[in-house]
Amino acid sequence: MHRFHILIAMDSHTIAQGARAVKDALVQDLTLAGLAQEVRVVETGTLGIYGKGVVMVIFPDAVYYAGVKVEDVAEIISEHIMKGRIVERLHYRDIPAQEVRVDEKTPRIGKQVRVVLKNAGSIDPESIEEYIAEDGYEALGRALTEMTPEQVMEEVKKSGLQGRGGAFFPTGVKWGFAAREKSDEKFIICNADEGEPGTFKDRLILEGDPHSIIEGMALAGYAVGAQQGYVYIRGEYRMSIQHMQMAIDQARKNGLLGKKIFGSKFNFDIEIREGAGAYICGEETALIESIEGKRGEPRNKPPFPPSVGLWGKPTIVNNVETLANIAQIILKGASWFRGLGTQNSPGTKVFTLVGNINNPGLIEVPMGITLREIVYDIGHGIPGGKGFLLAQLGGTTGGILTSEHLDLPLAVDSLRAAGAGMGSGALLVVDDRQCVVDLVQNFVEFFVHESCGLCTMCREGNGRLLELLQRLTTGKGVAGDIALMENLASTMMRGAFCGLGQAAPIPILGCLRYFRDEFIQHTQGVCRAGRCKMQASDDTAAA
Amino acid sequence: MPNLNKVDTIVKSYENMRTPLIYILKDVQNEFGHLSEEVLTQVAKTTRIPLSEIYGVATFYSLFTVKSKGKHIIRCCNNAPCHVNGSNEVLDKIKTYLGIEVGETTADGEFTLEYTSCLGVCAVAPVLMVNEEIYGNLTPEKAVAILKDYKMKGSVHA
Numbered sequence: 001m002h003r004f005h006i007l008i009a010m011d012s013h014t015i016a017q018g019a020r021a022v023k024d025a026l027v028q029d030l031t032l033a034g035l036a037q038e039v040r041v042v043e044t045g046t047l048g049i050y051g052k053g054v055v056m057v058i059f060p061d062a063v064y065y066a067g068v069k070v071e072d073v074a075e076i077i078s079e080h081i082m083k084g085r086i087v088e089r090l091h092y093r094d095i096p097a098q099e100v101r102v103d104e105k106t107p108r109i110g111k112q113v114r115v116v117l118k119n120a121g122s123i124d125p126e127s128i129e130e131y132i133a134e135d136g137y138e139a140l141g142r143a144l145t146e147m148t149p150e151q152v153m154e155e156v157k158k159s160g161l162q163g164r165g166g167a168f169f170p171t172g173v174k175w176g177f178a179a180r181e182k183s184d185e186k187f188i189i190c191n192a193d194e195g196e197p198g199t200f201k202d203r204l205i206l207e208g209d210p211h212s213i214i215e216g217m218a219l220a221g222y223a224v225g226a227q228q229g230y231v232y233i234r235g236e237y238r239m240s241i242q243h244m245q246m247a248i249d250q251a252r253k254n255g256l257l258g259k260k261i262f263g264s265k266f267n268f269d270i271e272i273r274e275g276a277g278a279y280i281c282g283e284e285t286a287l288i289e290s291i292e293g294k295r296g297e298p299r300n301k302p303p304f305p306p307s308v309g310l311w312g313k314p315t316i317v318n319n320v321e322t323l324a325n326i327a328q329i330i331l332k333g334a335s336w337f338r339g340l341g342t343q344n345s346p347g348t349k350v351f352t353l354v355g356n357i358n359n360p361g362l363i364e365v366p367m368g369i370t371l372r373e374i375v376y377d378i379g380h381g382i383p384g385g386k387g388f389l390l391a392q393l394g395g396t397t398g399g400i401l402t403s404e405h406l407d408l409p410l411a412v413d414s415l416r417a418a419g420a421g422m423g424s425g426a427l428l429v430v431d432d433r434q435c436v437v438d439l440v441q442n443f444v445e446f447f448v449h450e451s452c453g454l455c456t457m458c459r460e461g462n463g464r465l466l467e468l469l470q471r472l473t474t475g476k477g478v479a480g481d482i483a484l485m486e487n488l489a490s491t492m493m494r495g496a497f498c499g500l501g502q503a504a505p506i507p508i509l510g511c512l513r514y515f516r517d518e519f520i521q522h523t524q525g526v527c528r529a530g531r532c533k534m535q536a537s538d539d540t541a542a543a
Numbered sequence: 544m545p546n547l548n549k550v551d552t553i554v555k556s557y558e559n560m561r562t563p564l565i566y567i568l569k570d571v572q573n574e575f576g577h578l579s580e581e582v583l584t585q586v587a588k589t590t591r592i593p594l595s596e597i598y599g600v601a602t603f604y605s606l607f608t609v610k611s612k613g614k615h616i617i618r619c620c621n622n623a624p625c626h627v628n629g630s631n632e633v634l635d636k637i638k639t640y641l642g643i644e645v646g647e648t649t650a651d652g653e654f655t656l657e658y659t660s661c662l663g664v665c666a667v668a669p670v671l672m673v674n675e676e677i678y679g680n681l682t683p684e685k686a687v688a689i690l691k692d693y694k695m696k697g698s699v700h701a
Contacts, residue, residue, distance in 0.1 A: 050666030197622030293564030
């Protein structure tokens, strides 16, 4: 019997801050102290605390420690474990909201609700037993023994769940397109090619709760009549790939993947396919091309993947976060799900809060929360007493929000009205030390790098935009450059082949709309923020 | 002269996988260090996929390389979340320290410097990756200290 459980966050963020060494020291010191039988050290997913070094929580006391270094381990053991005294200098009190079931008295703190992230940071993601103990695979069991495929699909439709990859297309409706196709094979693909800058929600779901994805995919397979699933994960996400593979192996061993699952006639299996480094492969048809072993260039649509997808067969491509919602919708019902969020945007949304923010990280909030609540309540505002300049929501192609939007409810319809979208859920906060023109140049450099080169609009358009911006940020711009950029950007929106080229101009046009003065100043050789190295032109130098 | 029989073994190990070209190229690159023309020609022969198509794939994805690289590959992120947290200053310092530009390899063959797309650890921005290890909350000085460690020990972990 273990007296203590120490859950140490072992995710990509904490590992980048030395979590492995701390965990090794913990295990070693506990063993030396003869406490190995009394204290269990569990590697868990994200604990929801970021940028604060290595973090851990000790149960049953539910005490969080942050910024733990190898040299602190001995003190935690001698004080907390042996004497029951909290090590105050490492004690972290600003804990995120969680359904902490180990200690029922722990209150829910703040404005966060955990549906998708309910297990991340509270179970050992490498243990199928711990997932099952939290009602894991119960939805799948119930669906296969008590529900028809149509009923499963109906429940997802009624829930109003919209795709969390960025397009917010109703998931149940998408499934319906594939379900009515007649085919010898159909496929379910989990899109885990998370490459949108500032986005790491899928990474932390895959690292922290991989079984929820397997269960969601199996339910999708049952609903549309597919027997094979693929998880397409970015090649750079090594830990996600490892945890997912381990989860698949465990599910197979326990009969939760394979033939005749739960004694039903339903067969379903999952394979991982790794990406090889291409942002465009997050686009679903490019992703399919990549699984087919080709260059990840998008396909012409229609036909859409639910009719003609992988190897020409009906295919559903769903985002990681979308799939992580499915089992809970089946288990708790569509009306429970509709009780969260707003009427037109039910459920929660996982955001990644990044940029110039005091408390960055992964948060899960009900749809409809305001930007102000996220930036100032959950994110604790902007460091160094700087002012809020702008926020970009949804990744590099996301719309621009300014201080006038701070009280805008973040839901699909209200954002659309403001010319923005939720996209991937990345929320980049930018403080007033930054230069807008320099920032836009950074966005465009990204598009130049990530354009697949297929269509002229995106390949050449972004290239020319970069040239114009480079002129502005070096003091060589002229007054006509701004109109030229606007013209080019709006032409790209209309003429580019796929979503990347069409969306790339969104933040550029947004910045031009709200910060036009700053662009004009650059044509006059002035950078408000002093970031751009303005070289005086020959004329001015002579004068 | 690379041992091209290894290519055949790798291709054969994927005979049960549908459309495995990307997996084959990954293994082949691991084996030979980079995807040279000679090696890709052998992949084309064994898989019966046209060389032009294989070359197209090998040059499309950023994790593949058709040129040889240094012992340690430094991948710096300069996407917006890192950018607003000072990644340019980090990169400039690394360039000065190594005396190379992005895309180049040091004369001693130790380091290749590249950009990476977002590594998904933006809450500890700015970040960089050396080989498979990620380092966060960087300052220019910290970045140089990390590279010094690699230089001294060949390989080191935080």
